[in-house]
Amino acid sequence: MTQTIKVEPRSHPYTVKIIFQGLRHLETHISRVWSKRQIVIITDEHVGPLYAQQACAHLSAAGYPTKVLTIPAGEQSKSWSQLEKVVNQLAAWHLSRTDGIIALGGGVVGDLAGFAASIYLRGIAVIQVPTSLLAQVDSSVGGKTAIDLPTGKNLVGTFYQPDFVLIDPAVLQTLPQRLLAEGYGEILKCAIMAGSDFWNLTAHIQSCTALLQAAPQLISASVSFKAAVVTADETETQQRQLLNLGHTVGHAVEIAAAGRLFHGEAVAIGLYQLTRLFEKKQLTPNGTSTLLAQRLQALGLPLADPALGTPAFYQALQHDKKLKQQQLTLIYLKKIGHPAFYELPLAEAMTWFKHELPQRSH
Amino acid sequence: MTQTIKVEPRSHPYTVKIIFQGLRHLETHISRVWSKRQIVIITDEHVGPLYAQQACAHLSAAGYPTKVLTIPAGEQSKSWSQLEKVVNQLAAWHLSRTDGIIALGGGVVGDLAGFAASIYLRGIAVIQVPTSLLAQVDSSVGGKTAIDLPTGKNLVGTFYQPDFVLIDPAVLQTLPQRLLAEGYGEILKCAIMAGSDFWNLTAHIQSCTALLQAAPQLISASVSFKAAVVTADETETQQRQLLNLGHTVGHAVEIAAAGRLFHGEAVAIGLYQLTRLFEKKQLTPNGTSTLLAQRLQALGLPLADPALGTPAFYQALQHDKKLKQQQLTLIYLKKIGHPAFYELPLAEAMTWFKHELPQRSH
Helix, strand or coil, X not given: CEEEEEECCCCCCEEEEEECCHHHHHHHHHHCCCCCCCEEEEEECCHHHHHHHHHHHHHHHCCCCEEEEEECCCHHHCCHHHHHHHHHHHHHCCCCCCCEEEEEECHHHHHHHHHHHHHECCCCEEEXXXXXXXXXXXXXXXXXXXXXXXXXXXXXXXXXXXXXXXXXXXXXXXXXXXXXXXXXXXXXXXXXXXXXXHHHHHCCCCCHHHHHHHXXXXXXXXXXXXXXXXXXXXXXXXXXXXXXXXXXXXXXXXXXXXXXXXXXXXXXXXXXXXXXXXXXXXXXXXXXXXXHHXXXXXXXXXXXXXXXXXXXXXXXXXXXXCCECCEEEEEEEEECCEEEEEEEEHHHHHHHHHHHCCCCCC | CEEEEEECCCCCCEEEEEECCHHHHHHHHHHCCCCCCCEEEEEECCHHHHHHHHHHHHHHHCCCCEEEEEECCCHHHCCHHHHHHHHHHHHHCXXXXXXXXXXXXXXXXXXXXXXHHHHECCCCEEEEEECCHHHHHHHCCXXXXXXXXXXXXXXXXXXXXXXXXXXXXXXXXXXXXXXXXHHHHHHHHHHHHHCHHHHXXXXXXXXXXXXXXXXXXXXXXXXXXXXXXXXXXXCCCCHHHHHHCCHHHHHHHHHHCCCCCCHHHHHHHHHHHXXXXXXXXXXXXXXXXXXXXXXXXXXXXXXXXXXXCCHHHHHHHHCCCCCECCEEEEEEEEECCEEEEEEEEXXXXXXXXXXXXXXXXC
16 A cells, blocks of 8 residues: 655655555665666665665666665764765765665664765755654654754754655564654654544554554654645744644753653653643643643653753753744644644743743752 | 846845945945844955954944854865864854854855855855955855865755855955956856857956956856856756856866866866867857957966876866766857857767877876
């Protein structure tokens, strides 16, 4: 079964396909998008051994001379030094403007390979083949690429759309439960903003097994929601900020937790805490945070963390890259299915949070 | 006297203004484009002492809190390490998405600062204030940004349009003659493709004094020509390749000369040699290269160089980033004012050049 979703940002429209076991015949799907060319598959040490050699062999046999470039797994690969290594390797292989890159892996591979593709020769074609649930529902669609700076995550990057995104839900079956759950955090973020059928679908996800069974529909619904937002606002001037629901608090708690929390877990905490706060402010209907909490906890996602309310948490909030002239834009729910913007000065937000969140001295 | 030229690429339209002594009141011109915000002026050790402190003081007084970031002068600043330093400094100063960067300097500053602006927080606003003739007529307009790799110049970068370009021809008066002449190489490239009034104007440029006197018109004509091309084709898929007239041979001889030739000098050699070769092929009218030679030599620009035809020259040709699947796209003149494309396999071009150019073993 193939589901096709069109993403149509002004700069570069493209298609996302969700194909169960699509990775087994990658060359078939690539050949519908790309003319014959050299390809470099960028992958990491975890995903590479599972899928890259077979993909490389199939693509080469199909007339696409293909090489594999493997980077170390983990967030530390989103660095200047790794970016430089990747780009130097592309140059050493004389990859030309009409060739292409396939990003095969999770969010780190997608972000780094997408960034490298966007700047090598001022941009060569890239196709995203995300292999984690988080990358499938979030980072592979929308064209955000990035590396980290010592002072913060994703502080350097580009908006650069792929030519195509191939999502194979079959690869999820080998993922550890914690990685599945973190992807589900982003799915719930989309579901609560989309409301109706999508939100109702998540009521039935009470286990990892249920999540895996419903994965094609959940991915499709999440990508469709994201596609509509990205089509309306590619570079996050307004509408796209909706996708930051839960992310302001989430990002800050993720930084304060110093690696202990996965991104999707931090988003889950941000989602829940912000919803709870807006409920207290009577801007979000009573009971919304309870409904959300049930769905998050069904997959073992956290609602709080000791890092919440620490000095490191508040420091991270102050350096959020989404801050615009000391104004913070939060997203809240008028009701499920109806997200809205809430702007306030950073100082006011700090006071509010300090009053409402558990306070910790370290 | 102010001349205004509109550049309208799909991604981001903007204005180029040519204002004699415009740099003296930079804040006035900036305030017509940018709302109040933090500004970082990126400049180099040569240009900074002449203009940056005054500009910084004026901008700060006008309500734009401004800082100056000075990089070493010279091509070696177009490196990963310098890019990383610049971006880290922007992060350390907490420059936000709604702040801005002014690139104040020659081509190196413009390329590096433009690149940094395009990737910091996935892109913040940039204004180009070019201070060399080459940057004024060429690199500041069109949105190409870049750094170099060990394997070649400008191999990494972005297409990223500025919000505004301010060109002050008064700053040219302090430039050494050789730097003026190299800018004139790019002007002649545009003039011979534009033909008519622009080409006729260059007949009167027989000295640096004449060049300085006619600078506002020459810059305006060059920028107008370039603006039309960039508006039609921002990312160099077709039409914009016209701007590469003379550049294929020029780039190769520049690399083979290993720093001895300035970019504009190498372009002059490429322009002349290619025109001579197409004349021999009877695709360009007889006498065109002689007319061109007179104009180039009037300002002391070279027509040939010992690096032409060396093994290093041919090696550089083979690794030209404009190569597409081993096809080379050359530009020639059907007649003055009428450029056209000439595609041929790289191997054929090599044979042709080896037959027609002086051959040297080292």
